[in-house]
């Protein structure tokens with residue numbers, strides 16, 4: 001028999017995902033994928049289900065139906081710690097840094113899942129080069145940092161896991177525009193270095209500026225998808241997909 | 248007796264009592280910090296540790312080893328209780344966890360009664376421990392048990408301090424206590440951290456139980472009840488869930504109890520516990536987060 005070789009599966013594939021909170025259905029039948037090296041944006045209004053999808057990928061929530069696959073293998077029944085070890089790091093909505101621990105300790109915990117302990121010091125230095133303010137604040141308790149600094153720390157903490165896929169949940173939320181620009185410049189730098197990202201944002205412009213492709217989510221369903229260039233040129237369609245102006 | 252020496256003696260007594268409260272309160276706080284659960288069975292780990300040491304002693308094991316055995320038996324019991332009773336109901340309503348821990352208390356105490364009857368047993372201590380140091384012609388006395396209590400508490404707390412500030416697992420435990428989901432997201436194995444928290448907390452309680460029995464000279468199945476309530480007050484004073492808070496609360500409470508008896512009119516002494524529990528109510532009303540803990544809302 002000579003079957004054609006199968007196409008390599010994408011790094012992350014989500015198929016017909018359904019997620020409930022008790023009786024409330026938050027995600028109904030979403031499919032999306034992220035190929036290695038890609039930056040994919042997941043856009044949508046408040047309550048559209050963006051964070052729910054990220055939490056399900058990370059194993060904090062169990063789907064009611066559907067699949068999450070990494071390299072073609074299902075991961076949606078694994079505990080969060082296993083999923084981090086498989087290479088998915090998650091910088092959560094609202095930053096969620098450990099406020100009682102120092103910046104350095106936060107970074108240290110970001111790397112706890114790694115088997116290659118010997119590479120951790122070099123990566124820590126890389127984080128401090130990427131975000132020099134964190135080096136200055138190294139011994140400061142994270143709870144005393146500004147919102148923007150905490151966002152940088154949340155990002156650096158996730159990167160310390162040396163992930164193959166970085167999940168970012170609204171890194172621009174509640175942060176001054178100038179800092180947002182600086183954070184997205186850093187994300188652009190990471191993209192050039194080949195980091196794969198799934199980026200949740202409400203800030204359409206900065207997200208489409210960084211992403212290769214995007215999905216727009218409305219009340220738990222994908223209402224529009226396309227390349228970032230396409231979507232940038234059709235701002236009205238994006239807004240419509242966002243808010244559901246027309247059925 | 249000169250007032251200075253009298254005060255010095257009371258400080259010694261307060262530090263010794265406070266050490267025991269601190270040991271028990273820190274365990275309550277460790278478990279509460281990571282599980283948001285008040286473990287009412289915590290006092291029974293004292294009982295288990297003390298009876299463990301008593302049984303080992305009766306079998307001819309020297310006191311020093313029996314004490315270590317009491318700590319180990321306390322820790323092991325805590326780990327078993329977590330696995331068998333608490334883990335299955337984790338994530339259930341708070342009241343379910345509370346009732347479960349009351350049920351565990353009931354079961355452990357009745358097990359104690361079954362094995363050892365409900366009457367107090369003598370707790371023999373070796374000769375070297377049954378002596379005291381005297382200064383200023385006997386006006387200040389350190390009993391050896393007091394010295395042992397303070398020294399072992401100091402060692403345990405230093406080890407705990409090293410653990411929670413220097414090791415990945417200790418830092419992880421503090422991280423999980425602050426934000427369980429974020430701890431999950433950095434890849435910490437939260438189940439393992441909870442087991443370690445129970446082992447540490449219950450080991451401390453086992454140590455406190457042996458020391459308590461050595462001071463009192465007796466052990467009985469209900470011996471954990473009063474120290475548990477006191478540790479609860481200590482933890483609330485310091486800030487429930489905070490390790491440093493439990494430490495501070497334990498020593499403050501020990502000092503307070505000793506000073507109430509030593510310096511207030513003797514008619515007030517019988518009301519010592521009433522005063523202590525009034526303090527608890529005052530804290531719950533006016534400073535529910537205690538002296539050290541600050542509120543931080545965590546939103547999912």
Ligand SMILES: Nc1ncnc2c1ncn2[C@@H]1O[C@H](COP(=O)(O)OP(=O)(O)OP(=O)(O)O)[C@@H](O)[C@H]1O
Pocket residue numbers: 021024025026044045046047048049050051052053093202547
């Ligand atoms: N813990 C929860 N319990 C019950 N319902 C929830 C919970 N979290 C979210 N939801 C509901 O699920 C839906 C999707 O929420 P989700 O947080 O995924 O939205 P989102 O797209 O991330 O929104 P935002 O941009 O505001 O963060 C919403 O209707 C929300 O009210």
Ligand SMILES: [Mg+2]
Pocket residue numbers: 050051052093169
């Ligand atoms: Mg969200």
